[in-house]
Amino acid sequence: MDALQSRSRGGGAGAGAAGASEPAALPPTGLTHECGVFGCVAAGDWPTQMDVAQVVCLGLIALQHRGQESAGIVTSKGTGGHNFNVCKGMGLISNIFNNEAMEKLKGNLGIGHTRYSTAAASEVINCQPFVVHTAYGPLSLAHNGELVNAKELRAQVYDRGVGLSTHSDSELITQTLCLDPPGGLGGRPDWPGRIKHLMALTPMAYSLLIMDNDRVYGVRDPYGNRPLCLGKVVPEGVQGLGRESDADAWVISSESCSFQSIGARFVREVLPGEIVELSKDGVKTLDTVGRADGGLPSFCIFEFVYFSRPDTIYEGQTVYSVRKESGRMLWRESPVEADIVSSVPESGTAAAHGFARESGLPFTEVLCKNRYVGRTFIQPNTRLRKLGVAMKFGALAEEVAGKRLVLIDDSIVRGNTIGPIIKLLRDAGAKEVHIRIASPPLKFPCYMGINIPTREELVANKLEPADLAAHVGADSLAYLSVDGLVQAVRHGAKSKKEDSGYCTACLTGEYPVKLNW
Numbered sequence: 001m002d003a004l005q006s007r008s009r010g011g012g013a014g015a016g017a018a019g020a021s022e023p024a025a026l027p028p029t030g031l032t033h034e035c036g037v038f039g040c041v042a043a044g045d046w047p048t049q050m051d052v053a054q055v056v057c058l059g060l061i062a063l064q065h066r067g068q069e070s071a072g073i074v075t076s077k078g079t080g081g082h083n084f085n086v087c088k089g090m091g092l093i094s095n096i097f098n099n100e101a102m103e104k105l106k107g108n109l110g111i112g113h114t115r116y117s118t119a120a121a122s123e124v125i126n127c128q129p130f131v132v133h134t135a136y137g138p139l140s141l142a143h144n145g146e147l148v149n150a151k152e153l154r155a156q157v158y159d160r161g162v163g164l165s166t167h168s169d170s171e172l173i174t175q176t177l178c179l180d181p182p183g184g185l186g187g188r189p190d191w192p193g194r195i196k197h198l199m200a201l202t203p204m205a206y207s208l209l210i211m212d213n214d215r216v217y218g219v220r221d222p223y224g225n226r227p228l229c230l231g232k233v234v235p236e237g238v239q240g241l242g243r244e245s246d247a248d249a250w251v252i253s254s255e256s257c258s259f260q261s262i263g264a265r266f267v268r269e270v271l272p273g274e275i276v277e278l279s280k281d282g283v284k285t286l287d288t289v290g291r292a293d294g295g296l297p298s299f300c301i302f303e304f305v306y307f308s309r310p311d312t313i314y315e316g317q318t319v320y321s322v323r324k325e326s327g328r329m330l331w332r333e334s335p336v337e338a339d340i341v342s343s344v345p346e347s348g349t350a351a352a353h354g355f356a357r358e359s360g361l362p363f364t365e366v367l368c369k370n371r372y373v374g375r376t377f378i379q380p381n382t383r384l385r386k387l388g389v390a391m392k393f394g395a396l397a398e399e400v401a402g403k404r405l406v407l408i409d410d411s412i413v414r415g416n417t418i419g420p421i422i423k424l425l426r427d428a429g430a431k432e433v434h435i436r437i438a439s440p441p442l443k444f445p446c447y448m449g450i451n452i453p454t455r456e457e458l459v460a461n462k463l464e465p466a467d468l469a470a471h472v473g474a475d476s477l478a479y480l481s482v483d484g485l486v487q488a489v490r491h492g493a494k495s496k497k498e499d500s501g502y503c504t505a506c507l508t509g510e511y512p513v514k515l516n517w
């Protein structure tokens with residue numbers, strides 16, 4: 001995913017590291033606006049040998065692809081003090097958490113966040129986790145997602161006499177948690193009760209980590225729109241997950257890929273609507289809140305297509321295996337005569353491998369990608385600027401010269417990437433270039449936390465495949481069907497069919513819940 005783009009729907013002027021006012025070096029590409037959350041609670045009698053702040057920091061680094069604007073870590077000693085330890089800042093995780101910051105963050109439990117803004121500007125005031133001081137001590141919150149009814153919820157909070165200091169929907173969640181549900185809670189903190197009240201007020205989209213003095217609650221919205229999973233750090237020498245008591249720490253993360261980098265084992269996904277509690281005594285489910293409409297969950301299908309790291313596991317299968325399967329489906333749906341198969345790196349590569357295996361055509365790399373060019377500012381109107389996204393890539397001429405090539409990418413959004421790449425490959429001698437896209441045409445905006453441009457900006461709303469092929473200089477162009485994508489996701493899924501469902505709103509225009517924007 002590209003670090004370059006960031007726009008916020010709700011807030012003031014974005015003046016952050018990659019804010020709206022920053023001149024763009026390259027035209028925008030792809031989808032943006034995710035966030036990553038990571039939490040850790042040391043197991044057993046505190047203090048332990050577990051360096052919780054380090055674990056959270058490393059966990060966040062493994063989630064860096066989900067957000068690159070700002071990050072933060074909040075820890076607690078768990079001894080009932082008035083304050084948490086907090087460090088937040090703009091930019092990449094490795095630039096924010098230096099030795100001094102890590103020293104201050106020592107604690108027995110902690111949560112962290114890495115952000116792509118959706119609901120307020122990319123500025124330090126909106127960095128997460130948020131901390132609020134309540135009648136029952138400090139509370140901290142990290143949120144991935146975007147509330148579909150934020151406007152209405154904001155009005156309710158104002159009506160109860162509460163002011164908010166930012167435009168962030170995540171701050172809105174913290175204040176909503178502080179409000180007593182109707183009937184009150186008799187002066188008790190009862191965070192699980194307040195979380196359930198919040199879930200009744202807003203259906204989606206959120207995966208939340210909420211930390212009080214000595215525990216972390218993990219919450220996935222009833223539609224399971226954003227991912228969340230549990231892991232366990234086991235003592236050395238313990239095989240697999242060991243026994244219930246074999247735990248050095250419990251961890252919770254947006255994606256399971258982060259467990260490998262901290263030596264933790266994947267336990268399971270948090271279920272749609274589930275509220276889990278992580279404490280020094282272990283993990284337990286407190287409740288599972290159902291969907292008001294009684295329908296299926298609505299997990300963002302683009303987590304498989306593009307957002308998540310290929311080694312992350314959802315529904316018992318890696319994202320990589322789903323992408324490979326979607327490549328196989330793509331060949332079955334739209335075969336083409338060619339000599340070689342290749343991909344637009346990075347996210348298109350797994351599907352290209354699947355396409356190659358199914359078709360029997362050899363896979364060959366034909367492009368090198370420069371990951372650093374995105375942040376270089378080049379004066380507009382220069383000759384170099386006109387190269388557009390081709391500046392990101394170099395062609396491997398001897399691999400393509402004289403060849404009929406099928407080039408696979410995972411998605412087309414604005415259509416800025418594919419045209420310059422085809423030109424690059426033709427200049428390198430490719431005889432034919434056939435484009436196959438491992439997801440259906442994107443036609444509708446997303447209101448669940450992803451920055452899908454306006455309908456006018458989405459190239460699939462302007463050009464049918466044959467016209468788009470002509471526009472970008474391809475010999476042919478075909479997308480995977482919605483059914484084909486869902487079948488690819490279901491192919492290796494270990495979850496029961498009746499327990500899983502996917503949001504495909506940006507492809508079909510069918511939104512999981514009524515929107516109030």
Ligand SMILES: O=P(O)(O)OC[C@H]1O[C@H](OP(=O)(O)OP(=O)(O)O)[C@H](O)[C@@H]1O
Pocket residue numbers: 001002028029030031306344345346347348409410411412413414415416417418
């Ligand atoms: O049609 P467009 O608006 O040009 O966007 C589509 C491209 O954007 C994404 O790639 P990106 O370079 O963002 O990241 P990646 O390295 O993960 O593929 C996606 O994988 C496509 O290649």
Ligand SMILES: NC(=O)CC[C@H](N)C(=O)O
Pocket residue numbers: 033034035115116117118119120126128143144145146147168169170449
């Ligand atoms: N991308 C996200 O999940 C963002 C979370 C939250 N809406 C924010 O803007 O901070």
Ligand code: SF4
Pocket residue numbers: 225299300301302303445446447448449450503504505506507
């Ligand atoms: S609309 Fe698209 S990007 Fe948004 S949650 Fe649904 S599948 Fe994901």
Ligand SMILES: [Mg+2]
Pocket residue numbers: 030344345346347348409410
């Ligand atoms: Mg790409």
